[in-house]
Structure formats: structure tokens, C-alpha cells
Amino acid sequence: MSAKTADKVATGIIVTITGLIALALIGLLGYILFRGLGHISWHFLTSPPETIRKGGGIGPQLFNSLFLLVLTMIITVPLGIGAGIYMSEYAKAGKITSAIRLVVEVLSSFPSIIVGLFGLLVIVNKFNLGFSLLSGAIALTIFNLPLMVRITEQGLRSVPVQQKEASLALGISKWKTIRSVQLPIALPVVLSGSILAAGRIFGEAAALLFTAGMSSPRLDFSDWNPLHSDSPLNPLRPAETLAVHIWKVNSEGLAPDATQIAAGASAVLIITVLLFNLGARALGRYMHNRFTASK
Amino acid sequence: MKVWKGNLLKMKKSLIVTMALTLSLSLAACGNNTNSANNGNAAATNNAPTNNTASADLSGSILASGSTALQPLVDQVSKEFMEKNTGVSIQVQGGGSGTGLTQVSEGQAQIGNSDVFAEEKLDADKAAELVDHQVAVVAMAAVTNKDVGVDNLTKQQLVDIFTGKVTNWKEVGGKDEKIQIVNRPASSGTRATFEKFALGTKTEDLAGSIQEDASGTVKKLVSETPGAIGYLALSYLDDSVTAVKYEGVDATVDNVAKGTYPVWAYEHMYTKGEPDAATKAFLDYMVSEDVQNDEGDVVEMGYIPISKMEVKRDAAGAVTK
Amino acid sequence: MKKSNDREVATPHLAEEWVGKVYTFICILFLIITIFSMVYFVASKGLSTFIVNGVNVKDLLTGLKWQPEGEPPIFGALPFIFGSFSTSILAAIIAAPLGFCAAVFMVELSPKLGRTFMQPVIELLAGIPSVVYGFVGLSVIVPLFRDLFPGQGVGIAAGSLVLAFMILPTITTIATDALASLPAGLKEGSYALGATRWQTIYRIVLPTTLPAQMTGIVLGIARAFGEALAVQMVIGNAPHIPHSLFQSTSTLTSAITLSMGNTAMGSVQNNALWSLALILMLMTFVFVFIIRWLEGRKKL
Numbered sequence: 001m002s003a004k005t006a007d008k009v010a011t012g013i014i015v016t017i018t019g020l021i022a023l024a025l026i027g028l029l030g031y032i033l034f035r036g037l038g039h040i041s042w043h044f045l046t047s048p049p050e051t052i053r054k055g056g057g058i059g060p061q062l063f064n065s066l067f068l069l070v071l072t073m074i075i076t077v078p079l080g081i082g083a084g085i086y087m088s089e090y091a092k093a094g095k096i097t098s099a100i101r102l103v104v105e106v107l108s109s110f111p112s113i114i115v116g117l118f119g120l121l122v123i124v125n126k127f128n129l130g131f132s133l134l135s136g137a138i139a140l141t142i143f144n145l146p147l148m149v150r151i152t153e154q155g156l157r158s159v160p161v162q163q164k165e166a167s168l169a170l171g172i173s174k175w176k177t178i179r180s181v182q183l184p185i186a187l188p189v190v191l192s193g194s195i196l197a198a199g200r201i202f203g204e205a206a207a208l209l210f211t212a213g214m215s216s217p218r219l220d221f222s223d224w225n226p227l228h229s230d231s232p233l234n235p236l237r238p239a240e241t242l243a244v245h246i247w248k249v250n251s252e253g254l255a256p257d258a259t260q261i262a263a264g265a266s267a268v269l270i271i272t273v274l275l276f277n278l279g280a281r282a283l284g285r286y287m288h289n290r291f292t293a294s295k
Numbered sequence: 296m297k298v299w300k301g302n303l304l305k306m307k308k309s310l311i312v313t314m315a316l317t318l319s320l321s322l323a324a325c326g327n328n329t330n331s332a333n334n335g336n337a338a339a340t341n342n343a344p345t346n347n348t349a350s351a352d353l354s355g356s357i358l359a360s361g362s363t364a365l366q367p368l369v370d371q372v373s374k375e376f377m378e379k380n381t382g383v384s385i386q387v388q389g390g391g392s393g394t395g396l397t398q399v400s401e402g403q404a405q406i407g408n409s410d411v412f413a414e415e416k417l418d419a420d421k422a423a424e425l426v427d428h429q430v431a432v433v434a435m436a437a438v439t440n441k442d443v444g445v446d447n448l449t450k451q452q453l454v455d456i457f458t459g460k461v462t463n464w465k466e467v468g469g470k471d472e473k474i475q476i477v478n479r480p481a482s483s484g485t486r487a488t489f490e491k492f493a494l495g496t497k498t499e500d501l502a503g504s505i506q507e508d509a510s511g512t513v514k515k516l517v518s519e520t521p522g523a524i525g526y527l528a529l530s531y532l533d534d535s536v537t538a539v540k541y542e543g544v545d546a547t548v549d550n551v552a553k554g555t556y557p558v559w560a561y562e563h564m565y566t567k568g569e570p571d572a573a574t575k576a577f578l579d580y581m582v583s584e585d586v587q588n589d590e591g592d593v594v595e596m597g598y599i600p601i602s603k604m605e606v607k608r609d610a611a612g613a614v615t616k
Numbered sequence: 617m618k619k620s621n622d623r624e625v626a627t628p629h630l631a632e633e634w635v636g637k638v639y640t641f642i643c644i645l646f647l648i649i650t651i652f653s654m655v656y657f658v659a660s661k662g663l664s665t666f667i668v669n670g671v672n673v674k675d676l677l678t679g680l681k682w683q684p685e686g687e688p689p690i691f692g693a694l695p696f697i698f699g700s701f702s703t704s705i706l707a708a709i710i711a712a713p714l715g716f717c718a719a720v721f722m723v724e725l726s727p728k729l730g731r732t733f734m735q736p737v738i739e740l741l742a743g744i745p746s747v748v749y750g751f752v753g754l755s756v757i758v759p760l761f762r763d764l765f766p767g768q769g770v771g772i773a774a775g776s777l778v779l780a781f782m783i784l785p786t787i788t789t790i791a792t793d794a795l796a797s798l799p800a801g802l803k804e805g806s807y808a809l810g811a812t813r814w815q816t817i818y819r820i821v822l823p824t825t826l827p828a829q830m831t832g833i834v835l836g837i838a839r840a841f842g843e844a845l846a847v848q849m850v851i852g853n854a855p856h857i858p859h860s861l862f863q864s865t866s867t868l869t870s871a872i873t874l875s876m877g878n879t880a881m882g883s884v885q886n887n888a889l890w891s892l893a894l895i896l897m898l899m900t901f902v903f904v905f906i907i908r909w910l911e912g913r914k915k916l
Contacts (some may be wrong), residue, residue: 003811003812003814003815004812006812006814006815007812007813007814007815009814010813010814010817010818011725011813011814013717014717014720014721014725015721015725017713017714017717017718018717018718018721018722018734020714021714021717021718021734021737021738021784022733022734022737024781025737025740025741026737028741028744028752028781029740031752031756032748032752078643079643079646079647080643081643082639082640082642082643082644083640083643083644083646083647085636085640085643086640086641086643086644087644089640090636090637090640090641091644100644100648102904102908103647103648103651104647105904105907105908106651106900106901106904107647107650107651109835109838109839109842109900109903109904110654110842110897110900111841111842111843111844111869111896111900112842112844113842113844113869113872113873113893113896114654114658114842114893114896114897114900115654117658117872117876117890117893118653118654118657118658120876121657121658121661122653122657125881142650142654145647145650146647149647173629173632173633173636174633174636175632175633175635175636175637176629176632178636179636196739196743199743200743202745203743203744203745203746203747203748204745205745205746205747205845206746206844206845206873209873210876243745243747244747246745246747246748246751247747247750247845250747250750250751250754250849262751266747266748266751269745269748270744270748273740273743273744273745274740274743276743277736277739277740277743281736
């Protein structure tokens with residue numbers, strides 16, 4: 001086979017395989033959406049699930065997922081950005097820093113089930129927080145922190161060093177430089193990164209099985225006092241998220257329409273993650289344009 | 296700095312908008328919810344007005360955790376109980392029988408839901424501290440894929456199948472088809488019950504057998520896999536699988552109650568020592584006529600009322616009339 | 617005038633500087649404490665199987681029988697270890713060539729189509745939650761394998777196919793980065809010598825980026841190794857080393873999720889599951905070190 005033929009054949013194979021990957025994904029998405037979209041209705045999105053009767057919805061689960069996301073981000077973002085700043089600005093190159101870097105790396109590749117088990121052992125049982133939103137949020141924070149650190153580091157590294165030096169040369173303190181010069185410039189990267197991380201939180205189930213619990217108690221949506229046990233905002237109540245609900249309905253569901261509910265909930269989950277992805281891209285592009293003054 | 300703040304503000308705004316959206320969404324949901332719950336409550340109050348007044352001033356919060364098989368029932372009953380006793384708040388969690396027993400034993404939960412006697416999971420001294428409240432009975436039946444052509448199996452045949460002595464359905468009177476076992480993990484309460492009362496022996500996990508903990512998955516696999524056999528609680532039985540008679544006896548509620556069908560187990564709600572007033576009221580309500588009668592939650596959700604049982608069984612498995 | 621002005625500014629600066637240092641340091645400290653307590657708690661639980669319950673380490677690692685409820689209970693975790701390794705490595709074997717092809721397409725063949733179409737596709741693939749993968753695997757792949765091959769459809773083959781999809785984004789993204797960061801001169805030199813595109817990719821691009829590609833693959837294996845729910849739904853969960861790719865088997869993660877809730881904390885059955893978690897955690901360390909080693913080579 002001549003080099004030219006080999007080139008053509010190889011190109012053909014690569015294009016075919018790439019096409020197949022794209023097809024597989026479209027097929028996957030199509031399958032989930034096709035099976036699930038028919039079941040999505042206003043009623044489905046807002047009503048509570050039924051144990052044995054038909055017509056249950058995913059209202060509380062959807063709310064739980066979003067609320068858990070907000071809680072997690074409230075804990076993760078300040079911690080993650082702080083740790084990221086430390087790693088990129090304050091840490092001096094040396095043995096300790098490289099050890100810390102190793103620690104972050106290890107944490108980022110910990111299986112989520114280990115994080116969940118640790119949560120069960122320490123957060124749920126030792127700290128006695130029980131199966132609760134807060135336990136879940138802390139577990140997810142552990143899970144997401146390394147990602148957040150890396151994103152912040154990446155963002156800060158994308159800041160032109162001249163800008164930082166210019167600020168320092170003006171006699172502005174390092175911390176102020178970081179806050180007012182470097183972070184705003186790094187913001188597009190950090191933000192789009194956090195939104196992607198949020199998508200990951202939204203779909204996570206293994207770590208939550210053992211921390212946030214698999215039940216959704218009665219919620220009183222007219223009571224917004226976070227201290228009341230029926231209040232949806234109470235962070236100490238158990239909360240089943242959408243991903244966990246899919247797992248549960250799939251495996252234990254007694255309702256006659258369990259399959260449709262799982263399909264519908266999967267579709268909702270996918271659509272939400274899709275929105276997160278698109279949102280991250282759009283926001284990243286928009287902020288990039290604003291800050292870099294291109295056009 | 297300004298840019299940073301401005302963007303933060305914008306972020307906050309969009310967050311508020313999202314929150315408001317979800318809020319209104321969920322509010323709409325709860326509107327429906329409370330209505331239907333109220334209706335249900337009104338009906339219940341008509342049935343038992345005495346019950347309602349007797350327990351009006353109870354208060355406290357109860358955490359019941361454990362068995363996923365019992366969870367739906369406790370969840371449902373707790374909702375009704377809280378409608379009647381507004382001062383009591385009950386949270387029901389899953390996690391598995393082992394988790395429930397651990398949590399009640401360590402005082403993290405007031406009630407530990409379990410499919411098995413505490414003695415089977417905990418150390419003897421820890422189990423001795425717990426008080427057993429049996430609230431319902433769950434019976435299970437061997438189920439097969441619809442194509443195997445067997446509708447009755449004897450105890451010996453089941454033992455042969457689950458120990459791998461018999462590997463083809465024609466050896467037990469069915470079609471010429473390979474037997475595919477869909478078992479539960481060794482730690483499962485359902486499996487413990489099935490082995491104890493249907494097989495009378497513990498079995499080893501055979502190579503090639505499938506293990507799933509969840510009844511829904513077991514049902515799906517049995518209904519889809521040719522030649523499959525598994526076992527399910529009666530509440531999970533439907534047309535997609537064939538329920539097999541055990542020693543010629545149908546797995547029905549009446550046969551279980553009379554004691555002729557032996558494959559059943561209690562659903563336990565354990566407390567550590569004697570329960571406090573609110574917990575006791577709730578446990579009493581669980582076994583009250585309202586919940587246990589033919590239209591009550593127990594029957595509706597596929598469990599067998601404890602009051603119906605004509606036979607009793609202790610932790611060691613000895614049956615008395 | 618000037619001097620006093622300096623001093624006025626300097627003091628808040630120092631305080632501010634201090635705030636920044638302390639705040640960021642606390643954040644990083646939290647991270648470090650978390651990971652050390654995680655290692656400590658998992659290890660203490662996992663080791664108590666050997667210390668408190670007297671199970672032999674060698675028996676656990678090499679035993680073929682897993683009978684936690686037997687009399688006496690037997691804990692042989694080799695089938696789980698075998699299952700975890702075989703599914704994750706097979707998943708990487710499936711996903712690696714696919715990822716490389718996609719990366720070549722995106723960087724070398726059609727950067728425009730790659731950026732506007734393939735990259736969002738790959739990112740989406742990364743965003744799909746693992747329960748959904750498991751759900752699709754159980755509803756599509758398992759029945760398909762049951763019809764096509766002897767056996768019940770569940771097993772290593774189904775597990776690794778599902779995992780391959782899940783780790784494809786990791787492998788592709790890292791491969792793409794590696795290809796894109798290749799100095800242009802290297803490729804141009806090759807083209808200038810009259811090499812075809814395939815020759816350039818095969819002889820120049822692949823060897824130079826190999827350490828980076830391997831990093832992606834190991835990261836993928838690490839992720840597959842720790843994945844729990846999706847695998848549990850399609851693997852079958854029999855605690856045995858299978859005789860074929862289509863026979864039911866278990867992984868470390870599936871064994872843990874299957875039984876963790878059913879066992880009581882502190883019992884030997886429960887501790888044995890923590891030992892499995894400990895193995896899982898130790899493997900994570902191994903993967904991280906392999907990745908570090910590979911990345912060290914990349915710089916050379």
C-alpha cells in the first residue's frame with residue numbers, strides 16, 4: 001500500500017470513527033429525550049412523587065437538586081477560590097507546595113463513592129448531621145473542591161503578568177491586586193468552570209446515596225423559615241435529588257409508571273446539564289468579549 | 296473592583312430570578328399537594344374521630360431510618376399521622392436495614408426500620424437493648440420468566456436450583472432451557488428470609504448468577520432474561536413475571552395469614568428501650584385499625600396486616616398458632 | 617507630607633495582606649485536613665477487618681470466595697479486584713483509540729468542525745450523569761448483548777462498554793490538548809519532507825505525545841475504576857471471576873454499594889466492605905503516582 005493510499009484509508013477511518021462517536025452521542029441523547037420528553041409536563045415537574053399510584057412527579061426532587069446545588073456552591077466557591085489563589089499566588093515553589101499539589105490531585109481522583117462513604121462515617125454519623133442536605137453539600141464540596149482549585153489556578157494563570165506587575169508597581173497590595181485586578185480578569189474562566197462543576201453536582205448520585213439520603217419528607221412550600229423542619233429551605237432535612245430519584249425509581253419503584261418516571265427524570269436531568277453547558281459557554285464568551293474589548 | 300462587583304450583582308440577580316422561578320414552581324406543586332392531602336385527611340377523620348382527639352397535644356420530632364422495603368409504608372403512614380398530630384414531625388429515611396439498626400442502636404434515630412430481627416445483624420448485647428415493634432408482614436414468592444413453563448416448585452427443587460444441582464428447567468418439569476438465577480446479595484434481608492423459610496438452608500453464590508439488591512431491577516431482569524428465576528415481595532408481582540407456587544401453595548395473603556405459605560417475614564420498627572410518648576403514639580398508629588384494615592395503607596401498599604396473621608413466629612423461626 | 621502619607625497607606629496594606637494570606641491559607645488547610653481525615657477514617661475502618669476481626673490480609677486479597685453470611689464468613693475479594701481491573705482496563709482499550717481518532721479529527725483534520733461540533737459533543741458526553749448511563753446500559757446494551765452473545769448480557773463486556781463512553785471525554789480532551797500543544801514546526805518539518813498526513817501523525821505526532829496520551833488513558837482508567845452506580849446496574853454482581861466477558865461478575869464499587877446499607881456498622885461484614893473501599897483508595901494513589909510519573913516524562 002502506497003503512502004498516499006494509507007493516508008487516505010487512515011483519514012477515512014478517523015473520520016468514520018469520529019462520526020460514529022458523534023452518532024452514538026446523538027443516539028444516546030435522542031434515546032433519552034425520545035423516551036422521556038413525552039412524559040414531561042407541568043404536572044410532572046411540580047407534583048410530589050407517588051409511591052404506588054400512577055402520576056407521581058419529581059417536584060421536590062427538582063427543588064432539592066437545585067437547592068443542594070446552591071448550598072454546595074455557597075461552600076465550594078469561596079473555599080475553592082481561596083485555595084486556588086493560595087496555590088497560584090502565595091505558595092512558594094518547593095517541597096511543601098508540590099506535596100500540597102499532590103494532595104489536591106489525589107483528592108480530585110478520589111472515587112465519588114469513597115467521598116460518600118467518608119461522608120456517611122464522619123459527617124452523617126460522627127458530626128451527627130444525619131442524612132441531610134448539609135451533609136450532602138459538604139460531601140459534594142469535598143468532591144468539587146479540587147476542580148474549583150484547578151479552575152481558579154487556570155484562570156489566574158491566564159491573567160497577563162504585566163497587568164499584575166503594573167498593579168503591584170502602583171504600590172497596591174498583593175491581596176488587593178489579586179482581588180481587583182487578577183480575579184476580575186480570571187472571572188470568565190472561573191465562572192464557566194464553576195458552571196461545569198455545577199453540572200457535575202447536579203448529576204452526582206453515588207456520593208449522595210450515603211449522605212443526603214434517599215427520602216424526601218413532606219415539604220411545606222409556604223413555610224420559608226429555614227429553621228422549621230418542614231421548610232424546603234431547612235438544610236438539615238433529608239433530601240433526595242433528581243439523580244438519586246432516578247436510581248431509586250429504577251431499582252425500587254413500585255409505581256406502575258416507574259419506567260416512564262425514570263425516563264422523564266433522566267430527560268429533565270440531561271436537559272438541565274445541557275443548559276448548564278450552554279450557559280457556561282455563552283457566559284464565558286460574553287465575558288471574554290467584554291473584558292478583552294475585542295469588538 | 297467595580298467590574299467584579301457589578302458582575303457579582305448580576306450573578307446575584309440571576310440567582311434570585313432562578314430561585315423565584317423554582318419557588319413559584321414549587322408553590323404551584325404544593326397547592327395541589329395540600330388539597331389532596333386534606334381530602335384524604337377529612338375522610339380519615341370521619342372514620343376515626345376518637346383517635347384524632349385523643350392525641351392532639353403530642354409534640355416531638357421522630358427520625359425513622361432503615362429498610363428500603365418498609366420505607367414507603369412508614370413514609371405514607373407518617374404523613375397521615377402528622378396531619379392528625381401537627382406537633383409531631385416525622386422524617387423517614389432509607390439506607391438499608393443494617394443502617395437503620397445501627398442508627399437506632401447508637402441513638403441517632405428514634406426508630407430503626409428493619410426487614411430482619413435485630414439479633415441477626417447486631418451483637419447480642421446491642422440487640423437486647425432494642426424493643427421490637429412488628430408492624431406488617433411481607434411475603435415473597437419465587438418468580439420465573441414467563442417462558443419456562445413451570446408453575447409449581449417443591450422446596451427440594453428450589454434448593455436444587457439455588458445450589459446449582461439443577462441447571463435446566465426440564466429437570467423440574469419445564470421447558471428445555473438453562474436456568475438463570477437472579478439472586479440478592481448475601482447481606483440482603485429479603486435473601487435471608489427466602490433462604491430461611493423457602494430453602495431452609497444458606498446457599499453459596501453460584502458463578503454466573505446475577506445479584507441485584509433492588510426489587511425493581513430483579514423484576515426487570517427476570518422478566519427479560521430467558522430461563523430466569525428470582526424472588527420478589529408480593530407487592531412487586533405483576534403480569535411481567537410468573538409467580539410460582541411453593542409446594543403447591545399459592546403465594547396469597549390468605550395462605551400467609553393461615554400459615555400454610557411459609558415464605559414471609561415481619562417488618563420491624565425497633566426503638567431503643569421504651570419509646571417516648573410521640574414515638575409510642577406513632578407506633579400505635581402504625582398497628583391501629585385505620586392503617587391495618589382492608590382499605591388501609593398496609594393492604595394498599597402490598598403488605599400483609601399484622602392483625603390478620605393467625606400464626607406467630609419468633610426470632611429463631613419457630614412458628615406458633 | 618510624603619512620608620506620613622506612606623505610613624498611612626502602609627498599615628492597612630499590611631493588614632490587608634495578612635487577611636489575604638490567612639484566608640487563602642485556611643482554605644488550603646481545610647483541603648489538606650479533609651484529605652488526611654478521609655485517608656485516616658477509611659483506613660482505620662478498612663484495617664479493623666484485619667485487626668479487630670482477625671481476617672488475614674492475604675486471604676482477603678487472594679481469596680476467591682466471598683461469603684460474608686457463611687459459617688464461618690469467608691472474605692475473598694479477588695473476584696472484585698479482578699472485576700474492577702478488567703472492566704476499567706477494557707474500557708480504556710475501547711475508549712483510547714476512539715478518543716485519539718476524535719482528537720486527531722479535531723486538531724488535524726477539521727479544526728473548524730471540531731471546535732464547533734465535536735467539542736460540544738464531547739463535553740456533553742462528560743456532562744451526562746452516571747445514573748443515566750447505567751439506565752441506558754441496562755435498557756439498551758444488556759438486552760442487545762443478551763441477544764447477540766451467549767449469556768445474560770450482563771458482565772464485563774456490558775460494564776466496560778458503558779464505562780468506555782463515560783471516560784471517552786477525559787481521554788479525548790487530554791489527547792486534544794496534547795496534539796494542539798505540539799510545536800507547529802515539528803509537523804511542518806515532516807510535511808516539508810514529503811510525508812503524508814497519516815505518516816506525520818503516526819511517526820511524529822503519536823510518539824511525541826505518547827506520554828500525554830497515556831496520562832489521559834490512566835486518568836480514564838482511574839475514573840472507570842471508581843465508578844459505582846452505572847457499573848452496578850449492568851455487571852450482574854455475582855462474586856465470582858467470570859469465564860467469559862458476558863458472565864455476571866462484580867467490581868469493588870458494586871460490591872460496596874450493593875451491601876453497605878444492609879450491614880450494620882461495626883459488624884465484620886460491614887468492616888470487610890470498608891476494606892474494599894480501602895483497596896479502592898490505595899488504587900487511587902497508585903493511579904495518581906503513575907500519572908505524575910508520566911507527566912514527568914512529558915516534560916523531558
